[in-house]
Amino acid sequence: MLIIPVKEGENIDRALKRFKRKFDRTGKMRQLRKRQQFTKPSVVRRQQIQKAQYIQRLRDAEDV
Known part of the structure; x- marks a missing residue:
């Protein structure tokens, strides 16, 4: 349970x-x-591998 103390006048x-x-x-x-x-x-x-390939392609394009 989250408790958020509210300060006076906040x-x-x-x-x-x-x-x-x-x-x-x-x-x-x-x-x-x-x-x-x-x-x-x-x-x-498979989705993780595809995401990694996509990111690698972006980084390779950035280096060129």
């Missing part, structure tokens, strides 16, 4: 922004979305 918008930032850092929403659909480990590995 704007509620600032406290809400701190809460959202802290919640985003926990990664709960990403984990929830990932669990909604199962992907086979082989597919995950």
